[in-house]
Amino acid sequence: MxxxxxxxxxxxxxxxxxxxLDVLGIKNILVQYPRExxxxxxxxxxxxxxxxxxxQIERNNFRHPILNFAKTNSxxxxxxxxxxxxxxxxxxxxxxxxxxxxxxxxxAFGRQVDSFSGNLCLEFDNTxxxxxxxxxxxxxxxxxxxIKILATYKKQPVMITNGRHFxxxxxxxxxxxxxxxxxIMGKINE
Amino acid sequence: MEQGTFEVKVGLAEMLKGGVxxxxxxxxxxxxxxxxxxxxxxxxxxxxxxxxSDGGIARMxxxxxxxxxxxxxxxxxxxxxxxxxxxxxxxxEALEVDFIDESEVLTPADDNNHIYKHDFKIPFVCGARxxxxxxxxxxxxxxxxxxxxxxxxxxxxEAVRHMRSIINEINILSTLSQDQLMAQARDFxxxxxxxxxxxxxxxxxxxxxxxxxxxxxADASLVMQLGAESVFVGSGIFKSEDPTSRAKAIVDSVTHxxxxxxxxxxxxxxxxxxxxxxxxxIPEDQMLQERGW
Numbered sequence: 001m002x003x004x005x006x007x008x009x010x011x012x013x014x015x016x017x018x019x020x021l022d023v024l025g026i027k028n029i030l031v032q033y034p035r036e037x038x039x040x041x042x043x044x045x046x047x048x049x050x051x052x053x054x055x056q057i058e059r060n061n062f063r064h065p066i067l068n069f070a071k072t073n074s075x076x077x078x079x080x081x082x083x084x085x086x087x088x089x090x091x092x093x094x095x096x097x098x099x100x101x102x103x104x105x106x107x108a109f110g111r112q113v114d115s116f117s118g119n120l121c122l123e124f125d126n127t128x129x130x131x132x133x134x135x136x137x138x139x140x141x142x143x144x145x146x147i148k149i150l151a152t153y154k155k156q157p158v159m160i161t162n163g164r165h166f167x168x169x170x171x172x173x174x175x176x177x178x179x180x181x182x183x184i185m186g187k188i189n190e
Numbered sequence: 191m192e193q194g195t196f197e198v199k200v201g202l203a204e205m206l207k208g209g210v211x212x213x214x215x216x217x218x219x220x221x222x223x224x225x226x227x228x229x230x231x232x233x234x235x236x237x238x239x240x241x242x243s244d245g246g247i248a249r250m251x252x253x254x255x256x257x258x259x260x261x262x263x264x265x266x267x268x269x270x271x272x273x274x275x276x277x278x279x280x281x282x283e284a285l286e287v288d289f290i291d292e293s294e295v296l297t298p299a300d301d302n303n304h305i306y307k308h309d310f311k312i313p314f315v316c317g318a319r320x321x322x323x324x325x326x327x328x329x330x331x332x333x334x335x336x337x338x339x340x341x342x343x344x345x346x347x348e349a350v351r352h353m354r355s356i357i358n359e360i361n362i363l364s365t366l367s368q369d370q371l372m373a374q375a376r377d378f379x380x381x382x383x384x385x386x387x388x389x390x391x392x393x394x395x396x397x398x399x400x401x402x403x404x405x406x407x408a409d410a411s412l413v414m415q416l417g418a419e420s421v422f423v424g425s426g427i428f429k430s431e432d433p434t435s436r437a438k439a440i441v442d443s444v445t446h447x448x449x450x451x452x453x454x455x456x457x458x459x460x461x462x463x464x465x466x467x468x469x470x471x472i473p474e475d476q477m478l479q480e481r482g483w
Contacts, residue, residue, distance in 0.1 A: 010445050011208040011229065032446065048205050048229070049265055055227040056445050080205070093224055093264075112266065112288035113311050115198050118191045135201040136266070136288070174201060 002074075002188035006031040006040035010056035012048020012080060016173040020181045034065035042074045042188050045081030047135070047171050050106065051093040053080055058095065070099045074188050075165045082167035083138050100165050101144025108139035120151045120158060120170070124183050131177065132158060132170035139169065151180075161187075194311030199333035202266065202288065202313055203397040206230055206334075206420055210410070210441045211399075213237050213424040216255065217262040219433070226437035230266040230289070232422065233259045238295045238342030239425035239464065242476070248296040250278040253285055260287075268315070273482050274300025276309075283312045289334070290314045294481035295341045295424070304482065307331030317401065319352045319479060321359035322378030325388070326483075328396055329381040335394055337418070338479040339402015342425050344466025346409045348479060349402045350416065356398065357417045364392045402479070405430070405463045407443030407456040414447035431461035 005021055007014045009030035021028040031037060043066065045053070057063055066075070077085040083106060087098040091106075109115070115136055119129035132153060140157050143149075151159035151168070159168045159180070166187075172180035192198065209229030214220045220231045235251045236244065250271050260267050266288035271278035273292055278299075282290050292305055294317050307314040308331035317338035318324035324335045337356070339349030359378075366374060366389060375385040387395055400413035401422035410421050423440055430436045439456040446452035474480075 009208070011227075013204045013207060015207070016204065032449075048207070049209060051224060051265060052209050052227045052229045052441070055441075059227075059442065060445075091264075107264065111260075111286045112202050112313065113283070113286045114193070115202065116191050116193045117195065117198055133197065133201050135198070135205055171201060171204075174197075174204065 001190075002026060002042045002185045004028065004040050005042040005044060005185070006037060007044045007046060008053075008062075008081075010060065010062075011052045012046040013171070013173060014046045017044050017046050017078075020173055020178055021185075024178055024182055024185060026185055034060070034062055037065055037069045040069075040073065042076060042185075043069060045075065045077040045084055046173065047079035047081060050080035050083040054084060054094045057084070057097075063095075063097065066097060067099070070097075070165065075099055076184055077165075077167045078171055078173060079135065079137060079169060082169055085165060085167050087144070100147070100160075100162050100167060102140055102147055102160060102167075103142040104138040104169070105141045106138050107136050109134065109137055112136055118153055120153050122151050122159075122179065124150060125179055130172075130179065131175060132172075133174050134170050137169050196308070196331070196333065199313035200396050203315070203334040206266070206399075207397055208444060209420050210444050211268065211420065211422045212427055212437060213422075214259065215428070217258045219428055220259045220263045220267075222434055223427075223437060224263040224265050226434065227441040228265060228437065229420070230268055231259060231263060232268045232270065232291060232424075233287075234270050237425045237428060238478070239344070239429050240342075241295060242342040242478075250275070250281065250296070253281065256282075256285055256287060260285075270296055271305075272296040273298040274303050274305060276305045279305055279310060283310055287312065292316050292332075294338055294478045298481050304330050315399070317479070317482065318356065320355040321363070321388070322380045323483070324356055324394060324398075325378060325380035325384045328384055328394070332396065334397050334399060336399040336401040336422055337413075339400070339404075340469060340472070341402045341478050343403050343469065343472065344405045344426060344429070344464040345469060346403045346405070346412065347469060349400050349404065349413055352402075353400055353413055353416045353418055356394075360388055360392060360394070363389045404440070405466060406460075407439045407453055410440050410443045411447040411453050414444060420444065425464055429464035436460050436463070
C-alpha cells in the first residue's frame with residue numbers, strides 16, 4: 001500500500017487526481033519542487049498538454065530527480081503523463097523520460113472532435129466495465145519486454161505496467177469510479 | 191463509443207488547467223507560443239487591441255490562416271466566432287478546431303441569443319462577468335467559462351472584478367438553504383438545476399479561466415490566486431516589446447503563481463509591456479464586455 005503519493009503539479013489535471021486520493025483516504029501532496037519528492041513513494045504525472053508539462057519538467061530541473069525517484073519508487077502517468085513515461089523519440093518541445101519500455105503515438109486518434117469515451121475491460125476487476133475518457137489521446141505503438149497489459153479498449157492496450165510503474169492512455173481521474181486509483185495504490189510496496 | 195458528449199468536451203477543458211492560452215495571428219506566433227509552453231493557441235486575424243483601434247466589424251478568421259496554425263503546432267488550436275453566429279461555428283467545427291470561443295471580442299451577430307452549444311461536437315468557451323451569466327452559458331452548453339475582462343485594454347481591473355464576482359457569488363450561494371435557491375435562480379436569471387449544483391459543489395461545473403487584460407506575470411498570478419484555473423493572454427504577449435520572453439515568463443508565472451520568488455524571476459528584465467488603456471478612456475459603446483447578456 002502506498003504511504004504518501006505526490007501529484008506533479010506543473011500543469012494539467014492534477015487537482016482531480018488529488019481529489020481521488022483524498023476520497024480514498026491516501027496521504028498526498030501536490031509536487032511543485034524536486035525536493036518534495038523525498039517523502040513520497042509514488043509520483044502521479046497527470047494529463048494535460050505533454051509539451052507544456054515537458055517544458056516545465058526541464059525548466060524546474062525535475063528530470064534527474066524524477067529519474068532517480070523512479071529507480072526505487074513508482075510513477076503513474078495518465079495521458080500526457082504516459083507520454084512522458086514512455087521511451088518514444090524526442091520531438092520538438094517534448095522530451096520523454098524513458099522510464100518504461102514502450103512507445104506511443106501522440107494525438108493518435110486525431111483532434112478534439114475525435115475524442116471519445118468508451119467501455120474498457122479491466123484485467124484486475126471483471127465486475128463491470130470502466131468508462132474511459134480519451135481526450136486527444138495517445139495510442140501505444142510498441143510494447144517492450146516485461147510490460148503487462150492491465151486494461152484494453154476494443155482489444156487494444158490502454159493501461160499497462162512493468163510491475164513498478166503504471167500508465168494509462170485515458171483519464172481515470174475524471175468521474176467517480178475509483179477502481180484504477182485504488183488498484184494502483186494497493187500495488188505500491190506490495 | 192461516445193463522441194462530442196458534454197463529458198468529453200469538459201475533459202479537454204480540464205487538461206488545459208494550470209496553463210496559458212495565447213492569441214496568435216500567424217504560424218510563426220503559434221510556434222513562439224508552443225515553444226514558450228502554452229497549452230493552446232487562439233487563432234485570430236487581429237488581436238483584440240488591433241480590433242479595438244481598427245474599428246469596423248470583426249468576424250471569424252480566414253480558414254487558411256487557421257489551417258496553417260493547425261499544421262504548425264501540436265497543442266490544441268482554438269478559434270473565435272461571433273456571439274450567436276452558429277454558421278461561423280459550423281465552419282469552425284468543419285475545420286476541426288479543438289475549442290470554439292463564442293467571443294464578445296468579435297462583433298455580435300445576434301443581439302438576443304447565444305449559440306445553442308449542445309448542438310456541436312466541439313467544446314465551446316464563453317465569457318462571463320458574473321455567476322448568472324456563467325450559468326446561462328453553461329446551460330447553453332459551454333464547456334469552459336472565462337472572465338470577459340476588457341479585451342485589448344492591457345488593464346487587469348475588469349478581469350479581477352469579474353473573477354471576484356463569480357467567486358463571491360459561488361461562496362454566497364453555498365451558504366443558502368434549499369428553499370432560497372429558486373429565488374436566487376430567478377435573480378441570477380440562470381437555470382435552477384445549475385444553481386442547485388453550484389450551491390452543492392461550491393464551484394462551477396466546468397473549468398473557470400480568466401481572460402481580458404492580462405499583460406504581466408504578476409497579472410497572471412493575481413487572477414490565479416483569485417480562483418482562475420488558467421489564463422488567456424490576448425494582446426498582452428504579441429503587443430509587448432519582446433513576445434518570446436514575455437510568453438515564457440507568463441507561462442512560468444502560472445505554474446508557480448503562489449511563489450513570489452519565482453514570480454520575481456519571471457518578472458525580471460522583460461522589455462516593455464503593452465501600453466494599455468485606462469477603462470475610463472474607453473467610450474461606453476466600445477466596452478467589449480457589454481456584448482452578450
